[in-house]
Amino acid sequence: MPRLVLLLLLSLLCCPLPSVNAAPTSIQGQPAIEQQELQRAKDFIDTNRADEALMVLRGFVVRYPESPLVATANFWLAKIFYQRRQFADARLYFERIPPSARADINLLKGLLDISAGDVKSGLELVRALPATDLTNQDQLVRNQALADAYLQLGKPLEGLIYLNLLSQQPNAEAGAKALKQAHEAIGALDDADLAELAFMLQGSAVGQDAGLQQARRLMGAGRLDDALARVQAVVFNPTPFPYRAEATALLDRLTGQPWLQRAIGVLLPLTGRYAAFAGLVQRGMDLALELHNQSHAPVRLIYRDVGPGPERAEAEVSRLANEDRVMALAGPITGLAAEAAAQKAEQEQVPLVALSQRSGLPQIGSYVFRDSLTNRLQAKALAHHAVVEQGLTSFAVLYPENRLGEEMSAMFAEEVLALGGLVIARESYPEDATDFRHQVRLLMGLDPDASDSLPEMTEEEALADLFQPDFPAVDFEGLFIPDYADKIGLIAPQLPFYGIEDVQLLGINGWNSPELIRNAGPYVEGAVFVDGFFRYSSYPFVREFVDLFYEKYNEEPSILEAQGFDAANILLSLLDRPDVTSRETLRLALNLLRDYPGVTGATSFDAEGEAEKVLFLLQVQNGHIVQLN
Secondary structure (H helix, E strand, O other), X not given: OOHHHHHHHHHHHOOOOOOHHHOXXXXXXXXXXXXXXXXXXXXXXXXXXXXXXXXXXXHHHHHOOOOOXXXXXXXXXXXXXXXXXXHHHHHHHHOOOOOOOOHHHHHHHHHHHHHOOOHHHHHHHHHOOOHHHOOHHHHHHHHHHHHHHHHHOOXXXXXXXXXXXXXXXXXXXXXXXHHHHHHHHHHOOOHHHHHHHHHHOOOOHHHHHHHHHHHHHHHHOOOHHXXXXXXXXXXXXXXXXXXXXXXXXXXXXXXXXXOOOOEEXXXXXXXXXXXXXXXXXXXXXXXXXXXXXXXXXXXXXXXXXXXXXXXXXXXHHHHHHHOOOOOEEEOOOOHHHHHHHHHHHHHHOOOEEEOOOOOOOHHHOOOEEEOOOOHHHHHHHHHHHHHHHOOOOEEEEEEEOOHHHHHHHHHHHHHHHHOOOEEEEEEEEOOOOOOOHHHHHHHOOOOOOOOOOOOOOOHHHHHHHHOOOOOOOOOOOEEEEOOOHHHHHHHHHHHHHHOOOOOEEEEOHHHOOHHHHHHHHHHHOOOEEEEOOOOOOOOHHHHHHHHHHHHHHOOOOOXXXXXXXXXXXXXXXXXXXXXXXXXXXXXXXXXXOOOEEEOOEEEEEOOOOEEEEOOEEEEEEOOEEEEOO
């Protein structure tokens, strides 16, 4: 059987049979028994039970030869037999269909002509079909038929145009099949056609393949400068194609040096209003690099200023990926720049460890990871401690009316609920609030506008009141306040003043400040909160980092220096592994990272690339912030 027929059969085997509505005749308005029979056949087709469908359809054409629906039955029979390579039976049923100009009928006729060896006639019929008249799946069949027919007729450029279209389909298997077939066809082109194809299809996977094969021929002819220019154009173009590794290997051979360098690109807003924060991250990274290069093969950190917005991020990612040839990227720290950098890194297929909390970054693609303290991580760790370790089940939330407060409030409630607890009360306050009486009384279930003065009691009532048992002022066990230490200094003293006592106070990393103790003092005794870094931790590797940092900079590090230190160390440690030789193997190593002992907590990456960290659980004890875990 000709190779063309086999390829067409393979494409049709992946093609679902048309629906009733796509058949030559609609079933609307026909006798119910005929509609039911045809629907039975359709159900069998939809569930890949072709034998049962054949039995029903054959019975239908015998019992109802005059029915307008018999054309639909014959069409389905022809297509089933075609899929089974029973071409004589397929043509028999096809010829029973009344003449029609429908595209799906003419497509099947063209394929049957080709199967019978009449390639030119079938090609002309299939080529004349407007793609807009076909279903998406039938368009794939049409393009495959045109590609194969042109190749068989000795017109490879025309065939490769259609293979290029097929390679861009969402179906990964069909795309890979088209690229493989294109690769074989490209190899048979003469030099002139190869150059024309590489020019016409530049920026596509087929064009990339053509450029690579052109570079190989140029090198074989001794035209090394031309070969280098051609392969550089292929490697610098981020369009994915199956032979990129071969292209980089050829570039290495032509330049005499490895394509990828032992370098990490760092994207930070080194100028502008966020420059001070970027400088802290950079100090942590520089310390990590200095320590690494003392005992390992040197690695370079290449810093690029991307500013706070997205404008420069894409260009710097491309420059680092293709000109500096870095193995990986780290940063940025601001949301818009991080999103733009992540999208470009995914396109360039360079692993990126982002340091921004912007929502959705790791979901951009498989090359994007995040190593940052997110609101979700905090809510999850705090809820786990309160519910699982402390045994609390009922909570209230008092939160500021801003994005942080609203997001943390919602996330904490979700995490508590997932663990079997419940947030039973939530109240918000303006960002600039200083008096919290209204919110506190609402949390207590009281009228916020009622007077605080006690009612007059008779002597008998006062005596009876002495013997009444005391009941808790509130019906929740924990109170979560997602705000910063300065605001907690105002809120905490007002809680017992207005009646909320003996509840577990819970907070976020913004509580981890000496200002908390100075301003709130005894009112936050026993409070529990989380953070991604604790400079007074009992962990030896944290103490070592703090000592080394102080020795180098004569200051204690903050969480920003710690995050920079960890992000750099994660990438540096992976670059030292013998199995990490490419960006792809580095990406896989990041995926498999488990419990890296970072100073911002033991770190792993989940399936999407989001950091999973063991955060620091902190508590106020005897007027000091101490680590619980």
